[in-house]
Amino acid sequence: MRYIKNLLTVFFGIALLSSCSASKPSITANANNACSNLLAFSSSENAVVIKSASLVPAGPVPAVPYQPPYAGTLASYCRVDGVIDERIGEGGKPYAIGFAIALPEKWNGRFMMQGGGGLNGSVATPLGSNAAGDMTALQRGFAVVTTDTGHQGTHGFDSSFFSDQEATLNFLYQAIGKVAITSKHIVAQYYGKAIEHSYYMGCSTGGREAMIMSQRYPRLFDGIVAGAPAMRTSFSNLADKWVMTSLATVAPKDEQGHPLVAQALTEQDKTIVMNGLLKQCDAMDGVADNMISNVVGCNFDPMSLACSATKKQACISPEKAKAIKVGFAGPKNSLGVQVYPGFWFDTGITETQGIPGLLNPGFHPIVGKITSTEMNVDQEAMAASTPSAFVGDSAYWTLLNTFSNNGGKLIFYHGVSDPWFSAQETARYYDQLVKDNGGAEKVYQWSRLFLVPGMGHCGGGAAALDHLDMIAPIVNWVEQNQAPEQIQVTGQAFPNRSRPLCPYPSYAHYSGAGDSEKAENFTCKYPGS
Template sequence: MPGAVLVGLLAVPGLAQARGATSVPPASGSGLAQRCPLLAGMRFAPTDGGRPVQIMAAQVVPQSAAGQGAQGEAQPALPAYCKVSGVIDPRKGADGRAYGIRFEVNLPLAWNGRFLLQGGGGLNGSVRPAVGGAAAGAVPALARGFAVASHDSGHQGAVFDASFRTDQRATLDFAQAAVPAVAQLGKAIATRFYGRAPAHSYMAGCSTGGRETMLAMERYPALFDGLVIGAPAMRTGFSNLGTTYAKVMFNQAAPRDGQGLPLPDKAFSAADRQTIRAGLLAQCDGLDGRADGMIMAVAQCHFRPAALQCHAGKQDGCLSAPQVEALDRAFAGPRDAAGRALYAPVPYDTGMVDTSGPVSGYIADGRTDILGPPNRDLSIDLDARAAAIRADWMQALTDTDGWTDLSSFLGHQGKVLFYHGVSDPWFSALDTLDYWKRAGKTNGAAWAQSSRFYMVPGMAHCQGGDAFDRFDLLGAVVDWVERGEAPAAVVATRSQGIAARPLCPWPGYARYNGGDPDRAESYSCAEAPVAGAAAAAGG
């Protein structure tokens, strides 16, 4: 596993390390393997509201080595574990379809006494393997000895299939009810299997999983001791409005077809995208002490697209006035007729021009992707759109951006770490940062003593991009909860190779001090540029 040693063991002064220390003596032995299939015949108490529980299968999965999955994805090495599958409240819905909260609980035969609920993604609809990989570096929670649970949030379907919303119960399960139901049941199954309750409970997730983890913090504050929240889908109505608005702005700068409609794929050519990236790096790359194609000093980067505007007609190497205006407006975010922000600004970062993934960077490339065909609108009624979002009862139920009173969660010494990729094309990292700051104002010193926020330069939505996107915040929150060790920087690596950087808590950033640029020890966390320092040349 490339980078595993750096992520898990690298000893750098001031950097938190991933640790596998157990909170209680491990529960293990052949007796657990023999007990596993018996779980299928056991009865468990109904969840809240009297919803029945059905265990469908329980079997031992043998230890496995690292390898590749069916789609070529990396598969981590996993220990032997008891895999329990089941469903909460199986029933036929109002639309005649089968519903129920399907779940998976994986119980390692060598248990470290901890429980983790794994967050979902998109609109869920399937039970993802319960391994606990979110923000866990190279070693997922199951491989560390956690009991891990996952679920489909109460319906089956494709990742963005919203047809379940015709059923009231399924809608409520997706919005919030599945999280406490599966958490409580997962702990009960672990307690029955091991003969003792988990010593500590955690939850981690990104995107929808981040929203679910925020939901647990806000509405079920006693469920977990530690949380890791990544790029939360905390107000999708307005984040979608932000991306739609940006596409309309880009369309206004695009050439037209014979019917007068914009050609979104021609708003910015490949040469224009290279010009934007080069201009951004020229203005911001050296602020972190090293010109290496990455912008680590996010807060200090104040990119001015106007500096790239052509002086004598459009040509390669510069941008037209409409292109500059489109960038300014799109990244500033939408505002209503009274000038009030409807969504957060989006930070300029290198991934904004990317076209290599299944979804383009924030500067849309006009192709059909997993979200559908390209937008070809030339105008947008922001006030009407905002009013419709505010009137949507589903948004009111699922959104988690408003509630900041976390006194109960913090009162039982709960700890929470946030992270967000700066190049996320769906949700603005500045919106998540705004929530984190507002929570700080509401909760005061207790928040400062219990939470950290990490910007991940170059990272797209939850992972990927030209970024150091492999880092162990799960280990960091465990150490904070169980040892009282507040996290500083954590070591981050790329998915391939051995290069490492410190991932610094906000408002810090990794500043290059000299030495081997691929070693984390060559950087330190700083909060402002060093006066008079010249950017070092680098690759």
């Protein structure tokens, strides 16, 4: 009897295995057919041409520039590449809005648009890797789309497309709207059902694009995450030039008499500044840990480190102290009006890796080389306000009641040590957002800002916890109405440390009990409380 039972078990097991083996090619064939069928996709709203549509087999997660590798694998997915509005533009140059969509085999019903960077100009791999923690959006089952926003560039800051009106408008705001609408139709056609929830995530230029979505396309996305947004680039460039010019006043000069800004401060100078900053502000969050969490309450003054008749040790020259103070205060015009916020003093200001900190000034991709120790802020601000310079500066609209009334949720995050776009600028925007949308209590229900101590531009920092997962918080807020009271972060800088990010203007404060390396022993506290 047992023999017959075992025989039946083996027989049915073989039959089941054969059935599964036989069905696998069928499933793959069906997926391949569904994918290739997208080559015939057309739209009544935009002139769309699908250039390719094919299955990508399961495999490792592709490398992402400037990010550590992602663990795990990617399940197979349908990769679609296409263009919108192909044309011949100014100077006979070909233009089109390029895009790529990844349609995962196991779709979770969600759609994510991945923001760009720099001046765009290339179609990145659609992964949803920005602030994704341990797992990209595609790994989680999101359908993901990316775009070049309407032009191809030879490098990340290739601005030659500005000579073409349509290409410029596409970069500013048109392309992301067109791609969002088109790609949503493609996703729905592929899966045979509507998208359940739509998200936009980006940093830098992608952060600006995220803001554009909340401002110009308030009904397209349920949840938006805007990191270190490049919302006023002509003015942020002005501010970077201001800092570099201020440091130029104490820099040695080359043979042509031009300041060597990178040599304005010695390594000893920078060490003294950092030690003085940490001495004053590190423990303001309840624990001395080489991190400044209470950045809003840190009123560090470099002049406190100026050498004098009574202070000859651990000091820098008064001229250097003043240059640092003036630079970080930000540019003001002749009437004393702040034309761009200053920069907070933070642990990343002496950063040497990646994008160097503000006290390690070098060549700026937009500002270029500093050749003078003087700067006319009135003239610079006027130039920054001209239409030709104002490209990209279109993301400062603060009345977002259509977005919020539609149930939209908006998360900002910004590294406090960002040397390109001041975190104070994002905080100022958020403050204005609160004023223009019914006050803090009301806005707090749909938008929050999280400052990341020590982090540079979109990531990095020798004393930063920059391993962020912003996908889970925005999804939970949109779909479960679970507002992010804290967002836990980790990082390579401190391998055994975790901290909570707190909604601005609160900060992570050590409770005084328990392991100070663990986030659970910190609470969110408001400056001055």
